[in-house]
Amino acid sequence: MRRDGRPVPRLHVSSPLAAGTRVPLSDGQRRYLARVMRLGQGDAVRLFNGADGEWLARLGDGSARCDGRLRAQTPGDGPWLLFSPPKRDRLRFLVEKATELGAGRLTPVTLERTEPPAARPDRLAAWALEAAEQCGRLDVPACRGQRTLDEALGDWPRDRVLYLCDASGEGRPLAGPAAGPAAFLVGPEGGFAPAELEGLKARPMVVPVSLGPHVLRVETAAAAALAAWQTLTAVAGVATGRDGAAAP
């Protein structure tokens, strides 16, 4: 906490973090700290880079110097999210919520009923980074360019289950134990095309699941799937005596 009770600003950087290391800050970060947060030399910030945990650092001239480590890095193997991108602020909310709820990778996918425009990966990455800074994550979800379903499912890792979020009501509810690597696929507002659905269900890694009785918007389905997964993982962890935190 800062003296005024507000949390110490948290920034993602790309440099290595270690005791005594001086970390350069981007122009945007310097402007943000000076103009929005009104911080100056000697003030505290928190830094993370997705590899070295979270560090307390002191602002210097255009850089920050690592003081001490606040948290060790945890392995980030959150579920992957494949989704038909909704438009405008719904897309931003999807990325923000998926980041807060622990998604490890975001892949926009073009399905038959997906409407243009394609999601820009640089925008997804910027939103994901901002959400990661805000929510206390130690990593940032990897944001990929939009691709076809076949491209997205090519080279699929053998042990990763792909939960197909199927609004047709036929899937069973997502159930625990939520073990092993997972991914979720959320279709467009108009739903999957029948042939698409059949093709998906024929793939060995696909498990259709239902997310409840209502027709969910894309960003709602994405958040609901990830939230349910976190809770099931946490409950399974408590039941087996492991840590109750949802992140593995």
Place this chain on the structure above:
Amino acid sequence: MRRDGRPVPRLHVSSPLAAGTRVPLSDGQRRYLARVMRLGQGDAVRLFNGADGEWLARLGDGSARCDGRLRAQTPGDGPWLLFSPPKRDRLRFLVEKATELGAGRLTPVTLERTEPPAARPDRLAAWALEAAEQCGRLDVPACRGQRTLDEALGDWPRDRVLYLCDASGEGRPLAGPAAGPAAFLVGPEGGFAPAELEGLKARPMVVPVSLGPHVLRVETAAAAALAAWQTLTAVAGVATGRDGAAAP
């Protein structure tokens, strides 16, 4: 489905619905059907009123005539959501997501760190209604005016558990079996004040829960709690041989 493959428009009305009944439509509904959906006399719409299920109806002159019932009414006892209202589009998203994810009642609450302005119940109700029409719900969450915590917890029903969504990381994960009436309380971005948290934990109906390892925004926490609840309820229903749908 309409001939063009789009779903038949779905409208909430306040009149009773029964075979042959003529249901008046509001000016807004008539404009929407004519100008946005480009429908005219004889075209099909779906109607629901929170009491009589969902009906297929045909458009007449300023009204619609009930043809046949598509779905019977189900008891709507979704969890209540008490929340410190976020601002602008985040508030709208909260209401929309909570409606899609089955909340039965929405109550904005003023906590110590809640920032003005107060949420307007007429706006909440309009957003909830729109989301209920879109997501296929048979009822609309009740939207209440903003009130203090003491007011919100006055006359609390004995059997309704209030899950306190506590970002301090001390709560246990929300766990099943998700039985009986429930409510969730989500605090402001700055968190609950220490005295507020102590006071809440001393109340007999309060159960602190954790929604995972990250700091969630208000609207994310609300959606995550309701989604986790739906999934736990559905899983419990499957395990005991009851219907797999999340709504009781």
